[in-house]
Amino acid sequence: MAFLDDLKQAGVVAVIRGASADAAVAMAEALVAGGVLAIEITYSTPDCCAAIKRAKAILPPTALVGVGTVLTVDQLDAAHQAGATYAVSPHTDEAIIRCAVDLKLPMMPGALTPTEIVRAWQYGATCVKIFPGSAVDPDYLKAVKAPLPHIPMMPTGGVSIDNLHLWLAAGAVAVGMGGNLARGTSAEITAAAKLITAKLAFIRTTH
DSSP states (O other), rough: OOHHHHHOOOOOOOEOOOOSSHHHHHHHHHHTTTTTHHHHHHTTSSSSHHHHHHHHHHHHHHHHEEEEOSSSSHHHHHHHHHOSSOOOOSOOOOOHHHHHHHHOEEOOOOOOOOOHHHHHHHHHHHSEOOOGGGGGHHHHHHHTTTTTTTEEEESSSSSOOHHHHHHHHHHHSOOEEEETSSOOHHHHHHHHHHOOOOHHHHHHHOO
8 A cells, every 4th residue: 555655664653732733834844854754733733634734735745744633533534624644543443444444544543452453454444553652662562463464553652762673673664753753943853853764764774
């Protein structure tokens, strides 16, 4: 699937929880300037859909602009209409996943246990968000991937520049990063994005 290829190439999805739509768009610009091209603007952001629409209009076409913290079908539909190119939820909800399938919108629902992961996949998930990643570790992901190698997984929460290589080595198709990446001034966010992009490039050339 083209989206999974793009997700794997991006490697890191920046999770944005902006204080306003303006702040979210500014953070997205700063992240892309630092080389992080996968942007997830969450519904924790006021006027989330307006931020997505603006980000889509000003960011380069290579940027993946998606929506996060999707809790209802209505939220999913609104974000899709705003131009979101993928959607992420903190949980597994059959109605939301099946709606995303109908919309042909790549969907990454949250799950943690093997039962939840398989259920999300059976409902039609494009990739399963392992959440919260901070509750487990890369060894857990490696253990789960062993019997479920066909299910793409993306840990989110607890991922940092120091353990990025461990998550990827454990089988993550990509990782989600929030507070460790998308916080501070625009200059600080761009600097953090450059560091994580450089680390990702280093991992790919040495592993």
